[in-house]
Amino acid sequence: MALCDIGLIGLGTMGSALSLNIAEKGFDIAVWNRRTKVTHAFKAEAGELADKIIATETYEELIAALKSPRAIILMVPAGGPVDDQIAQLRPLLDPEDMIIDAGNANFHNTRTRAASGEPFIGIGVSGGEDGARHGPSIMGGGPKESWDSVAHILEAISAKYEGQPCATWMGPDGAGHFVKAVHNGIEYADMQMIAEVYGIMRDGMGMDAAAIGGVFEAWNKGPLQSYLIEISGEVAKAIDPKTGGAMLDAIVDAAGQKGTGRWTAIEAQHLAAPVPAIEAAVAARNLSSRRDARALGEELFGAAPKHLPHETLSIDTLEQALIAGKILCYAQGFVMLSAASEEFQWSLPLPAIAEVWREGCIIRSAMLNDMSEALTEDPERNLMFAPYFSDHLKKNHGALRQVVAQAALHGLAAPALLSGLSYFDTMRTARGTANMIQGQRDFFGRHSFVHIDGSEGQHGPWAD
Incomplete structure (x- = not known):
């Protein structure tokens, strides 16, 4: 085999899938794993792609197998393991050779690593194992020239939306990993809202898992069409091989997390x-993990969830509430991206971010195309004020209000939907209540306030 186009370190679930994707797209790849038997087993099991893969046993072998200037992807746990790999590789690499961190790194760490001045980019990769194998969404950060040197590979292995690669350079240093973190934050909120609506159907409306799965399947044909709604339907309809009952009913209600949210x-x-x-x-x-405390609370106060009176809420109302909630959580995410872009002087391409998320990633959704168009029209505008989404909110916020109100009255926890509604109400109130807070601050700390006539540095009569 000729020298390889790219190298990869770390043949865990994501690293193995990404390596096969790279090989399948026609690129020769050299791989290394700290356990040599894993490296050789990976190549042995690669089938017809094995000819595109070189299994190496040492860093020196890995580096010798690569075209110059070299590019090596790290698919190792975030934090110390990344720094350890960099420290061991750098003395063996030429000055122009590049390291690519493709893990879920904290963007602050990526900024620090990029500050060394040595060729380095951090890329956010979303889509899980299936995405890594067949086409993820890729968010790049680092010097533009470094991204450009490997963009042909990253674009080739990425998901495609109507032929357009879902892989884009976001900006310098930690921009790519920051965009990935916000993606994951939106993912957390979207998943939580879906779980809350599931809880209302299960505990408030007495629906079984199969019926709930049917609802999600129907919703996936409308405005809520998305990967998360799609898999929610499949999860709800799945059968537990151990019990023969619904798989959902056999899963412990304590959610894991890896820290990005x-x-x-x-x-x-x-x-x-x-x-x-x-x-x-x-x-x-975090609360979901407090199972013992929650059991004690139920014993002390009685079970919270109560059945909703017949026809209190309809399935259509739940769908409308989830549409509103989804728009609001995405809007918040893009506001955060805009704030970071200004803070770190990244000039994040907001429309391109929405486009990159249209396929391959976990939060891919039919709404993202309209979000890209809205951000192209006015990247500074909160998405909830864009005509397409403001029309949806005008139509659906009443349903969100009904769902949150009935959930509260019947002990059905819906914190993300409630937070979305509170955000909406705050953002549609021209004069809020912070004047009271400013009055309090001035009273106890003489912090001053701005008078309604525009004059600054004012104090109330209590200051005398």
């Missing part, structure tokens, strides 16, 4: 970018 919520606070639906979703996952 939490990073999004934390960074939103630093940026003063309001993302209440995402924050509520992160909190809900």
Whole structure:
């Protein structure tokens, strides 16, 4: 075999899938894993793609197998393992050789690594194992010339939307990993809202999992058409081979997380970018793990969920509420992207971000094409104010209000939907209640306030 086009370190689930994708698209790839037997087993099991793969046992073998200037993808756990790999590779590489971190890195770490000045890019890869194998959404960050040197490979392996690659350079240093983090934050909120609507159907309306699956399948043919709605239908209809009952009914209600949603919520606070639906979703996952405490609460206070009176809510009302909630959580995510773009001087291409998310990634949705068009018209405008989405909100926010109200009255937790509604109501209220907060701050700390006539540095009569 001739020298390979690219190298990859880390043959876990994602690394293996991505390597096969690269080979399938016609590129020769050299791979390395810390366990040599895994490396050789990977090549042995690659079938007809094995001829495109070189299995290496040392860093020196890996580097020698690559065309110069070299490019090596890291698919290892975020944090220390990435730094360890970089530290071991750099002394063996030529100055023009590039390292590509394709894991779920914290964008601050990516910025630090990029500051070394050595060729390095960080790319966010979304789509899970299936996406990595057949076409993920790829969000790149780093020097534009470094991205351009491998863009032909990354675009080839990415998902395609009507022939357009879902792989784009987002900006310098940590821009790609930041966009991926916000993607995951939106993912958290979207999943939580779906779970809340599932809970209302299950606990409030007495529907079984199969019937709920049928609802999701029907919704996936309308405005809510998306990957998450699609798989929610499949999950709800699946049968547990152990019990013969619904798979959903056999799954412990404690949600896992790898930290990216939490990073999004934390960074939103630093940026003063309001993302209440995402924050509520992160909190809900944390609460889900408190199973013993929740059991104690039910024993002490009685079970919260109560059946809704007949015809209190309809399936159509739930669909409309979820449409409104979905728009609001995406709007919050793009507001955060805009704030980061200004803070870090990235000039993030917001319309292109929506386009990259149209296929391959977890939050791919029929709405993203309209979001891209709205952001092209006015990238500074909150998506909820764009005509297409404001029309949807005018039509559907009443349903969201009904769902949240009935959920609260009947003990059905719906924190993300509630946070979305509160965000909507705050953003449609020209004069809110922060004047009281400013009055309080001035009273106890003489922090001053802006008078309604425009004069600044004012104090109330209590200051005397």
